[in-house]
Amino acid sequence: MEPSFLQDLTIELILGFFALLVITKILGKTQINQVTPFDFISSLVLGELLGNAIYDKDVDIVVILYTVFLWTFLIYIIEIVTQKFRKTREFFEGEPSILIKNGQIDFQELKKEKLDINELMSLLRGRDVFSVREVQYAILEPNGSLSILKKSKYDIPTKGDLNLAYRPAYLPVALILDREIMQYNLKSCGFDEEWLIKELKLNGVNSVEEVFFAEWKHDEGLHVVPLKK
Numbered sequence: 001m002e003p004s005f006l007q008d009l010t011i012e013l014i015l016g017f018f019a020l021l022v023i024t025k026i027l028g029k030t031q032i033n034q035v036t037p038f039d040f041i042s043s044l045v046l047g048e049l050l051g052n053a054i055y056d057k058d059v060d061i062v063v064i065l066y067t068v069f070l071w072t073f074l075i076y077i078i079e080i081v082t083q084k085f086r087k088t089r090e091f092f093e094g095e096p097s098i099l100i101k102n103g104q105i106d107f108q109e110l111k112k113e114k115l116d117i118n119e120l121m122s123l124l125r126g127r128d129v130f131s132v133r134e135v136q137y138a139i140l141e142p143n144g145s146l147s148i149l150k151k152s153k154y155d156i157p158t159k160g161d162l163n164l165a166y167r168p169a170y171l172p173v174a175l176i177l178d179r180e181i182m183q184y185n186l187k188s189c190g191f192d193e194e195w196l197i198k199e200l201k202l203n204g205v206n207s208v209e210e211v212f213f214a215e216w217k218h219d220e221g222l223h224v225v226p227l228k229k
Helices: 003-026 038-054 061-084 086-093 107-112 117-125 183-188 193-202
Strands: 095-101 135-138 146-150 173-177 211-217 221-226
Touching: 003 061, 061 086, 095 107, 117 135, 117 146, 173 183, 193 221
Parallel strands: none
Antiparallel strands: 095 135, 135 146, 173 211, 211 221
């Protein structure tokens, strides 16, 4: 293998890596969290374009970058179009489909979405529902996930239903990660290292070096996970 080929390949891989990184930032997090069939296919094609171009000796880096960014530009334009013009969303992104309505399975919608009853039951079990009788509505989202509204008799009661007093929710904050104190988190909670050491000793730990993980929660105090040796 010629050194020049390795050099060119290295440069192309580095540029390709950072090009994909920039593309991810441009397209946003929805490309991962809310992948529609169109997004999925677009991502596959983008990866194929980059991979094939990099390992083709007859294609230089300019062509690679042009191909990748042109495809990205087209995807970005589609995203802008679907944001500006609501009528285009159904075509490019699809629309939700109600598979179960008022407790009854809509077999026409199942046929439309090319699903059979076994696949529907599998989707329901993925949402911890093991009987169709528990479901009031089941909606197949454009990204393939299933949203469920249970019948009231099967739904989990809320505090409002039980007339229980409401309590504020607090976010846990990591104070120690793998024997290292998170100084910013500690100060943001209004504490210092002296307080932390005292709390650790109350939990049977003598030093930070003995702690794998520790978090603080306003309504529950400090939770310590000692380091196992």
